[in-house]
Amino acid sequence: MDIQTLTFLIVGVTFALYIGIALWARAGSTHDFYVAGGGVNPVANGMATAADWMSAASFISMAGLISFMGYDGAVYLMGWTGGYVLLALCLAPYLRKFGKFTVPAFIGDRYYSNTARTVAVICAVFVCFTYVAGQMRGVGVVFSRFLEVDITSGVIIGMAIVFFYAVLGGMKGITYTQVAQYCVLICAYLVPAIFISIMMTGHVIPQIGFGAELSDGSGTYLLDKLDGLSTELGFAEYTSGTKSTIDVFFITAALMVGTAGLPHVIVRFFTVPKVRDARKSAGWALLFIALLYTTAPAIATFARVNMIDTINGPDAQGTAYEQAPSWISNWESTGLISWEDKNGDGKMFYSGDERNEMKIDRDIMVLANPEIADLPAWVIALVAAGGIAAALSTSAGLLLVISTSISHDLLKRNLMPNITDKQELRYARIASAVAICIAGYLGINPPGFVAQVVAFAFGLAASSFFPAIILGIFSKRMNKEGAIAGMISGISFTALYIIYFKFINPAANVPENWLFGISPEGIGTLGMVLNFVVAIVVARYTADAPKDVQQLVANIRFPKGAGEASAH
């Protein structure tokens, strides 16, 4: 069977699986729809959290980014896993004991204020839309390359599938589909990595092969060879990187704190039956995430060595274009690779200086990796299914947060308190249907700045939600004045800094102009610090939180008596 047929077959089978699960796990009540009935096993919840978290960006782009950034890629590896330590230790158990459906519900109730709730709804919706547009785009890219339909049809097929199980099943449908999607995506990620690791180093485990000697008999370590190649070709040494220490520090911190503040991740810990399950669940989630995140830097290294060797040839003089392997022409047709014969010798050459003749989009590294390494066709088909699973699972989780925030926090709690459970469920379904259409539209017509707003989403989450939630748990006296002032100053500072350097004056976006040398990607950390300081100072000069709220805070600090997550 050719790659085309195999891809259709494997992707088709996974779609049938997702739809089957959705039919089996239909939501009957808002309780099912919002928190899957609150009865999800911690292992399953951990898998679902992992699938929810690992988006098309983690699956498709991250290894590619690392491949081009070398050491600096560690900001993503540490940033997107370290946040789970904060979640597990400082947030998840307490929020679970608090027992509400959503992050805005916590903010609104803890700070006894509908203004705070509304601010939180707006932040949550904005953060989620930013994300989901990127996911839909990821679905489109995978479809267009592997199934050879155009991006628009790809996005529409993806929308239809998500629509089916998110609108029908709510959190319950999503959770169980995500368990299946996790299995698909992790296999798709590990199988090629293991194959390539065996080919290049003789080690089965990529995490070990990554630091091992090459199996070509030369006795050099893989990373040493890559360092050598990089410096010869005019790149920075792979294991050293180019960003300043302070910038790496702040970006890592912003991603970590942003992770712990993202509403679609936090809401996962409301779906387990007990507080101790919330603690466990975070452990399982990180275990499942770590499988992919420790493999990614290995793939990045393998792919880079392979790619340089293939393009520049064994003698490092370049490969004649007529003899180029088929993956180059396959990807040329998508416009993600291009070759310009500058010196007219008919050979391709890739380097970091003026000799360079190739333009290679970093997004193709994972998807093209099996082709570059000449792996069997079914592996390539599996990778396509994995990319789609990653994008679908994250979109579904995000769409759910959008619909819950609107139907529950905005309509039920603020605007129409008298609607019944049934009506609320209907509004939740309408909200997620509308959200899917908007997301699809953004996926087909991506605003030029999708990639840039991702920094926005993390910065916003880090500088708004995180301090408000932490102070809400660890300071009994923190009041609404402090929390609202903190959130607004943290968000405004971060947003203005990012907007200035990314949109108003992009030309000035160089290290010399940055505040303390911190790039817009890392500024969320400073925004978070500002939020904390403002909140604490304002709270000191205003009245303490009322006694009943203080009692509520005392009550979330120990597990006993945690009921199921509830609406009121």
Place this chain on the structure above:
Amino acid sequence: MSFESEQHADDYWKENLRMMLTLLCVWFVVSFGCGILFVEELNAIRLGGFKLGFWFAQQGSIYVFLALIVIYAIKMNQLDRKYNVHEDHEEPEEFEEALEEEFGQ
């Protein structure tokens, strides 16, 4: 109040905070310390084909994060039981057992 006394509630919370802060210190030292601030110094040491600082930044820190969450979950469950504030209906502890086997905790 589910604690036997105010004193118990305070002690429980203090022990919880102490443990949380200790684990967060490790978290900070491994990621921001070994992986970022002292990466150059550690890179002078080799771990097979890895420079140590690079290994911490791209591999080691993630393993430590995982261990921290596991230790926290186990210790907190013990603390809950010590102060009798754990949840009712205890279930078999497959999670701890499975992870204890894996990490030798």
